[in-house]
Amino acid sequence: MQDPTVQFKYAGELVTARPGDTLLSALWAAGKGESMQAGCGGGVCGACTVSVRFADGRPGGTDLGCMRLVEEGMEVFPCPVEPAPAKTPASGPAPETLRASYPTLDRCTQCRSCTAACPMTIPVMDSVLRMQRGEWQAVAEDFTTCIHCGLCRMVCEDKVQPHNMGLWVRRSLALAEEEIPPVAADVEAREWDWLLAGDSGERLRRAEVFRREGRVPA
Ligand code: SF4
Ligand code: SF4
Ligand code: FES
Numbered sequence: 038m039q040d041p042t043v044q045f046k047y048a049g050e051l052v053t054a055r056p057g058d059t060l061l062s063a064l065w066a067a068g069k070g071e072s073m074q075a076g077c078g079g080g081v082c083g084a085c086t087v088s089v090r091f092a093d094g095r096p097g098g099t100d101l102g103c104m105r106l107v108e109e110g111m112e113v114f115p116c117p118v119e120p121a122p123a124k125t126p127a128s129g130p131a132p133e134t135l136r137a138s139y140p141t142l143d144r145c146t147q148c149r150s151c152t153a154a155c156p157m158t159i160p161v162m163d164s165v166l167r168m169q170r171g172e173w174q175a176v177a178e179d180f181t182t183c184i185h186c187g188l189c190r191m192v193c194e195d196k197v198q199p200h201n202m203g204l205w206v207r208r209s210l211a212l213a214e215e216e217i218p219p220v221a222a223d224v225e226a227r228e229w230d231w232l233l234a235g236d237s238g239e240r241l242r243r244a245e246v247f248r249r250e251g252r253v254p255a
Contacts, residue, residue: 045111048072060102060113061085073102074117080104080156083186086116099154099188118187121201129213130173130206139202142168144195151189151199157182161189161199168202176206228253 043054047064054063064073076082080101089097092110099116124138136142142165151161164179180203189199231253232243247253 043107043109045107045109045113047113048115054107056107058107060087060105060107062103063107064102073115075103078103081184083118083184086118086186086188086191088114088116090114099156099192101156101186104156116188116191118191121187121190121198123201123208124205126205126208126212128209130171130209132169132171134209135168135202135205138205139198141195141197142202145169145197146195148194150192150194151197154188154192156186156188157184159183159189164203165197165199168206173206173210176203177210179203180207 041056043056043058043063045052045054045060045063047060047069050069052063052067052069054066058066061070061073061075061078064070073087074084076084080103083101085102086099087102087105088099089105090112091097091108092112097111102113105113127134127138145162145165147162147166149162151165152159152163155161159179159182161179164176167176167179180200183200183203185200185204187200190197190201193199228247232247233240235243243253
């Protein structure tokens, strides 16, 4: 018996795939891999942005080609997002410095398109409003899972650049954190000796202790 197949269109071309394939793996298997930008292949780098239309009329929206599974009759459009250069962070975010770097902050019309476009389900629009109110810690948490695919920026008619601002806030908070004193050479050598002792399981355990405590046991 013949294996079941799924057919979808990518940039207007018919592609035959196996059920359960992602769009990216289906294109690879069909010898069309170069037609989709890709990096990690696992939903981390944000390179494989697409928009989707389903055969039954369901709205498909934007997504990542390496995460979205193929469906019969779907139409997929490559949606490459141009990179936007990051602005230099300030040491500690402040409303005036954020607005100086991103004067578009107050142009948000609360259309929610950015939130709908985000493949990581980040509450992008709410976070833009938090930026306007200077709620920096909450903004930093909102963007923890941002992969900088740029889809929120691409769909924003008002050119607000939400994820660039989110990254700016996170970097500015990090710059303001207390400076970490340099580790003395003898302490560093002792830490490495301790971390690399034992078999792989023991090393993993020691790495977990070090990450939790921030130091090796005395
Ligand atoms: S897409 Fe732009 S204007 Fe719309 S809610 Fe998001 S940031 Fe605001
Ligand atoms: S916040 Fe924007 S850039 Fe970040 S993952 Fe969501 S859509 Fe992509
Ligand atoms: S290839 Fe990296 S997110 Fe899809």
